[in-house]
Amino acid sequence: MTRIGFLGLGHMGLPMAKNLIAAGHDVVGFDLVPAAVEAAGAAGIPVASFGVDAVAGAEVVITMFPAGKHVIAAYQDGLLAAAEPGTLFIESSTIAVDEARTAHALAIEAGHRSVDAPVSGGVVGAENATLAFMVGGSDEDFAEALPLLEAMGKRIVHCGGPGLGQAAKICNNMILGVSQIVVAEAFVLAERLGLEHQAMYDVVSQASGQCWSLTTNCPVPGPVPTSPANRDYQPGFAGALMAKDLGLAVQAIEGTGTDARMGRLAQEIYSAFADGPGAARDFSGIITDIRDAS
Known part of the structure; x- marks a missing residue:
């Protein structure tokens, strides 16, 4: 003990x-x-x-x-x-x-x-x-x-x-933030093309687009019953925390002179999300901002 x-x-x-x-x-x-x-x-x-x-x-x-x-x-x-x-x-x-x-x-x-x-x-x-x-x-x-x-x-x-534990965490969350955005964008695109959520999930979850942001944190209700989308995007991991973590990633990007444009863009997107209702919503709720903006 x-x-x-x-x-x-x-x-x-x-x-x-x-x-x-x-x-x-x-x-x-x-x-x-x-x-x-x-x-x-x-x-x-x-x-x-x-x-x-x-x-x-x-x-x-x-x-x-x-x-x-x-x-x-x-x-x-x-x-x-x-x-x-x-x-x-x-x-x-x-x-x-x-x-x-x-x-x-x-x-x-x-x-x-x-x-x-x-x-x-x-x-x-x-x-x-x-x-x-x-x-x-x-x-x-x-x-x-x-x-x-x-x-x-x-x-x-x-x-x-x-410090290298934190280095790994920052890099991991940069990947996570970018992938959650593109999964949300893909679902919005699929909706507008007439593809049902479940069909989209059934294809991508078994294809080359498979990732954690899809199979665990699916941004639409239905396909993954335990995802935050099925409880009105209650966190989970709030958008404000993702914005904070991506801010740490950008700080590291600048400090090392790394050309990481996707990480920078993800930080901008999540900062805007966290300035609104996304501050207290799960970060997968970024899909609501993507729908509203397009």
């Missing part, structure tokens, strides 16, 4: 913490949002009044925050100081590569250990403990984190040194 401080009990963090408890670990949570605290209490997760209280005495600290600035501020404002020497920090937010490396350096300077371990798989993956973890850090720290990650996920990949 490992004593874990889990900070960030939102849509992803709460089920992840529950799965750690189900695996026999001792978890103390924390969140700034009263609704998240209430939901955690209802799920039987002890919640500390302050983040430093959740960290005190923990062997491992897991953070799941909205953005890199929150991670770095929390580390600098008391989390690292409150932790026992040698605590392993597992940073599972999706943040910029340079922010992940800054967080890692801060943890090391404070006498701790650190891995970045962003996730893919959305709320359903978090609930079912089938997340994918992309991990950056030393071999030794990865080995220690692995049993905990296996309690929350199905596929865990050690991507290399500090």
Whole structure:
């Protein structure tokens, strides 16, 4: 049994913490949002009044925050100081590569250990403990984190040194954002050509256009009963989060001088989507903007 401080009990963090408890670990949570605290209490997760209280005495600290600035501020404002020497920090937010490396350096300077371990798989993956973890850090720290990650996920990949877990996540989500747009565009085109949704799905899901954005996150109701399209695009993974992740991709594109025009265009499209109702809708709901714009 490992004593874990889990900070960030939102849509992803709460089920992840529950799965750690189900695996026999001792978890103390924390969140700034009263609704998240209430939901955690209802799920039987002890919640500390302050983040430093959740960290005190923990062997491992897991953070799941909205953005890199929150991670770095929390580390600098008391989390690292409150932790026992040698605590392993597992940073599972999706943040910029340079922010992940800054967080890692801060943890090391404070006498701790650190891995970045962003996730893919959305709320359903978090609930079912089938997340994918992309991990950056030393071999030794990865080995220690692995049993905990296996309690929350199905596929865990050690991507290399500090920050490279985030690098993998950013590249993955750039592919995801671009593919979700083109699947939505294809369905709108199919509609206007007179092709029924189910026929379109039956062909493409078994042909060269097959992809996750079609077979799991199908943007139209019907063909995939578990897709967000069948629950009025309730996230899932909200459009605002996809816009944020694609912003991180563009930041990396610019920082490396990469010619990645599709990634840039996807970021523009999702930023516009997130400025409207898409902020709180699943990112597959981009199909509504495509219909309205054409």
